[in-house]
Amino acid sequence: MTSVTPDSFSSAPPDVVALGPVPWAKKNLFSDWFNSLLTLVIAGIFSWGMIRLVSWALTTAQWEVIPNNFGLFMTGTFPINLYPRIWALLAIVCGLAGLSWGVLGRNLSTLFSRNVLIGFGVACAFMVLFPPTRPSSLILLPIVALVAGTAAAGRQIGRKFPGVGKWISLAWFLSYFVALWLIGGGLGLTKVSTNDWGGLLLTLFTAVSGIALCFPLGLLLALGRRSALPIVRGLSTLYIEIVRGVPLVAVLFMGQVMIPLFLPLGSRPDRILRAIIALALFSAAYLAENVRAGLQAVPRGQQEAAMSLGLNTPTTLGLIILPQALKIAIPAIVGQFISLFQDTTLLSIVGLAELLGIGKSILANPSYLGRYAEVYLFLAVIYWFFCYAMSLGSRKIEEKLNTDN
Amino acid sequence: MAHDSGGSSFELKAMLRDERFWKIAFQVITLIVVLALVSFFLSNLNRNLIQQGRAFSFSFLTNPAGFSIGESLIQYRPNDPYWRALIVGLGNTLSLVASGIALTTFLGVVAGVASFSKNWLVHKLSRIYVGLVRNIPLLLQLFFWYFAIYGALPQPENQIGVFGIAFLNNRGVYIPWASSAVLALLGIAATIGAVIAAFYLWQQRTKIRVETGTGGKTQTIGLAVLGLLWIAIIVFGMNWTIPAGVEGGGVEGGLRLSREFVASLTALVFYTSAFVAEIVRAGIQSVSKGQWEAARSLGLPAGSVMQLVVFPQALRVIIPPMNSEYMNLTKNTSLAFAVAFPEMYSVATTTYNQTGRPVEVFVVLMATYLSLCLLITLVMNQLNQNVQFKER
Numbered sequence: 001m002t003s004v005t006p007d008s009f010s011s012a013p014p015d016v017v018a019l020g021p022v023p024w025a026k027k028n029l030f031s032d033w034f035n036s037l038l039t040l041v042i043a044g045i046f047s048w049g050m051i052r053l054v055s056w057a058l059t060t061a062q063w064e065v066i067p068n069n070f071g072l073f074m075t076g077t078f079p080i081n082l083y084p085r086i087w088a089l090l091a092i093v094c095g096l097a098g099l100s101w102g103v104l105g106r107n108l109s110t111l112f113s114r115n116v117l118i119g120f121g122v123a124c125a126f127m128v129l130f131p132p133t134r135p136s137s138l139i140l141l142p143i144v145a146l147v148a149g150t151a152a153a154g155r156q157i158g159r160k161f162p163g164v165g166k167w168i169s170l171a172w173f174l175s176y177f178v179a180l181w182l183i184g185g186g187l188g189l190t191k192v193s194t195n196d197w198g199g200l201l202l203t204l205f206t207a208v209s210g211i212a213l214c215f216p217l218g219l220l221l222a223l224g225r226r227s228a229l230p231i232v233r234g235l236s237t238l239y240i241e242i243v244r245g246v247p248l249v250a251v252l253f254m255g256q257v258m259i260p261l262f263l264p265l266g267s268r269p270d271r272i273l274r275a276i277i278a279l280a281l282f283s284a285a286y287l288a289e290n291v292r293a294g295l296q297a298v299p300r301g302q303q304e305a306a307m308s309l310g311l312n313t314p315t316t317l318g319l320i321i322l323p324q325a326l327k328i329a330i331p332a333i334v335g336q337f338i339s340l341f342q343d344t345t346l347l348s349i350v351g352l353a354e355l356l357g358i359g360k361s362i363l364a365n366p367s368y369l370g371r372y373a374e375v376y377l378f379l380a381v382i383y384w385f386f387c388y389a390m391s392l393g394s395r396k397i398e399e400k401l402n403t404d405n
Numbered sequence: 406m407a408h409d410s411g412g413s414s415f416e417l418k419a420m421l422r423d424e425r426f427w428k429i430a431f432q433v434i435t436l437i438v439v440l441a442l443v444s445f446f447l448s449n450l451n452r453n454l455i456q457q458g459r460a461f462s463f464s465f466l467t468n469p470a471g472f473s474i475g476e477s478l479i480q481y482r483p484n485d486p487y488w489r490a491l492i493v494g495l496g497n498t499l500s501l502v503a504s505g506i507a508l509t510t511f512l513g514v515v516a517g518v519a520s521f522s523k524n525w526l527v528h529k530l531s532r533i534y535v536g537l538v539r540n541i542p543l544l545l546q547l548f549f550w551y552f553a554i555y556g557a558l559p560q561p562e563n564q565i566g567v568f569g570i571a572f573l574n575n576r577g578v579y580i581p582w583a584s585s586a587v588l589a590l591l592g593i594a595a596t597i598g599a600v601i602a603a604f605y606l607w608q609q610r611t612k613i614r615v616e617t618g619t620g621g622k623t624q625t626i627g628l629a630v631l632g633l634l635w636i637a638i639i640v641f642g643m644n645w646t647i648p649a650g651v652e653g654g655g656v657e658g659g660l661r662l663s664r665e666f667v668a669s670l671t672a673l674v675f676y677t678s679a680f681v682a683e684i685v686r687a688g689i690q691s692v693s694k695g696q697w698e699a700a701r702s703l704g705l706p707a708g709s710v711m712q713l714v715v716f717p718q719a720l721r722v723i724i725p726p727m728n729s730e731y732m733n734l735t736k737n738t739s740l741a742f743a744v745a746f747p748e749m750y751s752v753a754t755t756t757y758n759q760t761g762r763p764v765e766v767f768v769v770l771m772a773t774y775l776s777l778c779l780l781i782t783l784v785m786n787q788l789n790q791n792v793q794f795k796e797r
Contacts, residue, residue, distance in 0.1 A: 028525035372552035387540035
């Protein structure tokens with residue numbers, strides 16, 4: 001009763017038949033009467049909506065609210081005569097980004113593939129043609145060149161010194177404090193009150209600070225919840241479950257009103273700092289759950305093997321468990337970072353002038369009354385861009401770290 | 406003596422090397438640090454509150470609130486006590502949560518299943534929707550719906566009628582509704598009861614059919630009777646009132662859903678559904694390909710494959726993460742306060758502004774949202790047990 005596989009059965013995948021446009025449409029759009037109806041209805045509604053949107057954008061919409069307030073959108077009420085500091089900050093960040101890109105891509109055959117070159121071209125064309133950025137294109141174009149230059153340099157450096165990665169991490173770490181100095185002033189620079197921090201600058205600053213604070217906190221909470229020590233486990237679980245049951249607005253409200261009450265009389269941290277603390281405390285609980293899922297996915301044998309090699313608990317965690325757990329948890333962790341970035345919009349409710357808050361105050365200006373759709377669409381594009389870039393980055397890291405074939 | 410001291414230092418060394426000692430010591434230290442921090446914060450709080458002359462107490466809840474609330478499910482007057490105002494807020498939150506969960510489940514499942522459609526346009530549309538909506542903050546979407554979409558609807562004088570039974574204007578949406586609140590509640594209760602009864606009848610019918618290979622006719626008839634009964638109650642028992650446009654603008658009769666409520670509901674449903682769609686998609690993807698192929702080769706049409714074979718198996722993967730999405734939706738209803746919908750958080754902040762009691766108000770808020778989330782978790786756990794894989 002042995003089963004025989006005839007020779008004509010091949011295990012190779014079937015040939016892919018490239019379809020012309022008409023057979024393709026027949027197969028994918030009009031395969032039966034129901035599909036045809038669906039296609040027609042959806043195409044009809046969709047194109048009607050698109051035509052309405054485009055005709056609105058080209059005729060009714062009054063876009064001058066965007067270029068007239070572009071500085072406000074980007075940096076809030078930051079003093080205009082101190083803009084060079086913001087440009088310097090942008091140059092530092094872009095230079096570091098280029099360098100990291102070059103070092104990470106040192107083993108690629110070409111750094112500037114066709115798609116990357118197209119991307120550069122589109123970015124340059126956008127900066128020159130987009131009315132709000134056109135006045136600053138003389139600064140922006142050299143920054144684009146800086147990215148390309150540092151990327152090429154980073155590739156050479158990375159090839160010569162393969163261990164340069166940790167120095168770049170250190171540079172990123174230090175750049176945070178340089179950014180703080182450039183934005184806030186002090187140490188020889190004119191001080192800028194935190195009331196004048198705003199717009200996209202404040203959004204990015206709070207998001208980066210929140211992410212930097214919530215990651216170690218979330219890691220500790222996750223380890224605490226998985227710990228064999230009952231008191232540590234109980235406290236971590238209590239914290240995580242309580243915070244996850246409360247809305248963020250309530251936590252931010254507590255941050256603004258109650259943090260001063262919890263501290264000794266007279267000490268009142270800056271309200272941006274209070275907001276960042278509340279944001280980080282909130283996100284840490286969610287992040288802890290994502291890391292915990294990663295920890296649970298590491299087979300138990302890994303820990304037992306490490307223990308039987310004589311490693312103690314901290315080294316087991318640091319060298320064996322966490323690297324594997326974090327790799328598994330990357331998509332969820334980046335997802336949490338994206339939602340933290342989106343959650344910064346809630347700071348506008350507690351009175352900070354971040355991107356959405358500045359949008360609200362511009363809309364309150366009588367000369368821009370009723371320009372809701374224009375302003376909110378513009379903000380939506382900015383938020384979408386950053387969130388999409390983050391999820392794209394997470395996918396790239398995932399591919400790079402994927403070791404199983 | 407020398408021998409004695411040497412022995413004790415040896416014991417000390419042994420103790421320092423003993424992992425059990427460190428485990429206990431670490432826990433004791435953690436507990437002491439946490440307790441010290443908590444008592445430091447609480448003593449500061451106590452001192453600060455006493456200095457402000459507002460020692461911790463909930464007695465303010467019985468004082469008259471003195472503010473009016475735009476919409477309410479129960480009778481409310483401005484000189485009612487604070488606790489009644491908070492109940493009104495809770496009622497508004499609950500109506501947002503209930504309608505939000507129902508609509509999100511529907512839209513999310515449709516969008517998730519649509520991403521497996523053979524129709525290229527449907528598939529793309531689902532992907533674009535998810536990619537677009539998930540990457541834009543909810544608060545921004547809420548403002549967009551409230552100001553740019555519902556705010557751009559015409560004045561009541563030129564309101565839009567939908568087949569003469571519903572009306573849209575920039576004050577809200579008007580839909581047909583039962584003539585009294587009691588009847589509406591009865592209708593909702595009847596619907597929920599019918600769904601539960603139908604679920605059990607269906608389970609029994611499947612069980613009988615699996616065991617005997619035939620039969621289950623009584624249950625089929627029962628289901629049909631149940632359906633007819635429900636339709637009869639909904640159509641004839643509700644005493645529907647249809648909104649009617651009034652000369653010169655405005656609407657009479659029916660139910661007015663305020664612009665704040667509709668905008669919050671739309672934003673919440675569209676945002677949460679994108680996440681639900683991804684969960685549904687992942688769940689369906691987790692069903693092995695062999696199940697599709699086996700069902701197809703038995704001759705089942707594509708729709709039945711999804712409905713009878715794939716989706717029931719996917720439910721096991723889908724339900725646990727759905728719990729956290731429902732909880733997110735519940736917590737996110739607090740954002741409706743940004744467009745002045747008087748839900749729980751909004752009433753609580755007004756209470757805080759008038760009484761200057763942040764701690765008590767925060768405790769009330771926390772307790773409310775925690776118990777709502779707990780309630781959802783309980784229901785979802787029950788549901789999860791029902792769909793678990795039963796090995797035979």
